[in-house]
Amino acid sequence: MIEHINEFLSHNITGTYGAVWSKVIILAGIAAVAVAAFFITEGTAFLLKVLIDKSRTTWDDDLLNTRFLKAISQLAPAMAVWWLLPQFFTHSDTALTWIGILTRCYILWTVVYIISITVGNLYHAFLKRDNLRVYAIKGMFQTVKLVVIIMGVILTVSILAEKSPVAILTAIGASAAILMLVFKDTILGLVASVQLTANHMLERGDWVVVEKHGANGEVIDVSLTTVKVRNWDNSVTTVPPYSLVSESFRNYQPMRDSGGRRVERPIYIDVNSVRFCTRNEREALAARGWIEADTPDTAVNLGLLRSYIENYLLNDHRVNSDMTIMVRQMEPTPSGLPLQLYFFTVTTEWKEYEHVQSDIFDHVYASIHEFGLRIFQTPAGTDINNLRQ
Numbered sequence: 001m002i003e004h005i006n007e008f009l010s011h012n013i014t015g016t017y018g019a020v021w022s023k024v025i026i027l028a029g030i031a032a033v034a035v036a037a038f039f040i041t042e043g044t045a046f047l048l049k050v051l052i053d054k055s056r057t058t059w060d061d062d063l064l065n066t067r068f069l070k071a072i073s074q075l076a077p078a079m080a081v082w083w084l085l086p087q088f089f090t091h092s093d094t095a096l097t098w099i100g101i102l103t104r105c106y107i108l109w110t111v112v113y114i115i116s117i118t119v120g121n122l123y124h125a126f127l128k129r130d131n132l133r134v135y136a137i138k139g140m141f142q143t144v145k146l147v148v149i150i151m152g153v154i155l156t157v158s159i160l161a162e163k164s165p166v167a168i169l170t171a172i173g174a175s176a177a178i179l180m181l182v183f184k185d186t187i188l189g190l191v192a193s194v195q196l197t198a199n200h201m202l203e204r205g206d207w208v209v210v211e212k213h214g215a216n217g218e219v220i221d222v223s224l225t226t227v228k229v230r231n232w233d234n235s236v237t238t239v240p241p242y243s244l245v246s247e248s249f250r251n252y253q254p255m256r257d258s259g260g261r262r263v264e265r266p267i268y269i270d271v272n273s274v275r276f277c278t279r280n281e282r283e284a285l286a287a288r289g290w291i292e293a294d295t296p297d298t299a300v301n302l303g304l305l306r307s308y309i310e311n312y313l314l315n316d317h318r319v320n321s322d323m324t325i326m327v328r329q330m331e332p333t334p335s336g337l338p339l340q341l342y343f344f345t346v347t348t349e350w351k352e353y354e355h356v357q358s359d360i361f362d363h364v365y366a367s368i369h370e371f372g373l374r375i376f377q378t379p380a381g382t383d384i385n386n387l388r389q
Contacts, residue, residue: 041076045069063121071117075110078103104159112152119144127204142224143190185240189224192241202227202244207252213239260320260344263357267364268336270374274302281372290370301371302329306339308371309364313343318356320344336376 049069123141158165196202202219208229209216217231226238255261277285277299286293290308310327313319323344330338341364345356368375 035077037076037080038073042070042073045073063118063125065121068114068117068121071110071114075107075114078107078110101159105156108152108155108159112148115148116145119148140190140193143193146186146224185225188242189226189240192245193222193224195245196222196241202251203253205253207256209250209252210237210239210244211249212247213237213243215239256348259348260323260346261348261353262342262344263360264340264342265357265361266330266338266340267361267368268333268376269302269339269368270376271332271337273372273374274300274337275372277301277304277372285370288370290367301373302337302339305368305371305373308367309341312363313341313360316360318346319360320346335378 046069048064049066119141154165202208202222204219204222206219207217208219210229215229215231215237217229217237219227220230220236221228222241225240227241227244229237229239231237276297277295279297281301282291282295282299285291285304286295291299291304295304306327306329310325313325313327314321319325320343324342325344326340326342328340328342330340332338341360345353347353347356365375
């Protein structure tokens with residue numbers, strides 16, 4: 001077919017101008033075929049998109065989206081030009097040579113663009129699935145894109161210089177030290193991203209504390225060079241991924257998953273108020289059901305308070321009874337005798353957690369006086385005025 005077209009043009013169009021018009025006609029024909037190839041591919045892509053939308057699976061919707069199919073359509077005309085151009089022009093011509101070179105470069109970067117779209121679609125598909133979200137670290141996908149782009153640059157230089165890609169890589173290898181220096185942060189970020197993913201150290205949505213960088217909040221993005229943390233004051237702190245691997249940070253996500261959040265707070269008791277309970281005090285407390293009726297005469301009010309608080313926590317539905325519940329006496333301090341409450345709430349949500357522990361300590365503060373104990377408090381100005389009066 002192509003040979004017949006060439007023969008027809010050579011017999012019917014002669015002379016210098018005839019040769020020029022022959023090239024123009026052939027180039028116009030190739031352009032028409034390229035346009036036709038584009039519309040045919042685009043129509044096929046449209047029909048394929050309709051079938052994808054009707055399918056029950058969701059992976060094809062995420063991977064073969066409109067952006068991907070449009071990129072495929074843009075590749076078809078360049079492929080037509082690349083295949084037809086050598087069929088009609090066998091002699092060397094500078095203009096036609098550059099058309100061929102530019103066509104190959106266009107095909108190359110269209111393929112790079114398609115691969116980048118595929119990697120991006122795969123990343124977003126991972127984010128939509130809870131069981132795969134743990135592996136959806138942006139840095140790894142960014143690394144794949146970076147490698148593809150670097151390969152595209154090397155092949156482009158190879159096409160323009162008309163040299164083998166191996167020769168280009170050999171030249172780049174000589175300047176590897178400079179490249180290592182330029183891409184130091186990127187390489188460190190890649191290594192850190194792989195370690196964070198492989199060891200399940202960090203995921204999107206985790207509550208982390210990185211004291212050195214002043215970060216305390218939820219992870220909103222993990223990329224090749226930065227980890228973005230939205231702090232509880234709605235500010236955003238960026239942390240280099242490598243610092244999370246080389247230094248320590250605190251991840252509260254296991255606490256959220258455990259179903260209990262710890263409360264560890266002391267109450268300072270005035271040591272001078274610790275004593276044996278009187279009979280009337282024991283009877284009053286027993287009548288309220290706070291202690292046993294057969295409590296011995298040697299019972300100390302602080303010991304009875306510890307037993308009562310521990311019992312109270314065990315029977316509170318907002319306290320996780322499957323975890324440690326303890327009321328312990330700490331070492332005395334100049335500020336009084338610390339009585340520490342150690343327990344876990346059933347909720348890990350911040351606001352509810354604060355409400356639960358506040359309600360419990362409200363009750364404890366109000367109950368202390370019933371046992372004849374006093375809370376230690378540094379004298380204020382009103383206390384000194386009362387003493388004067």
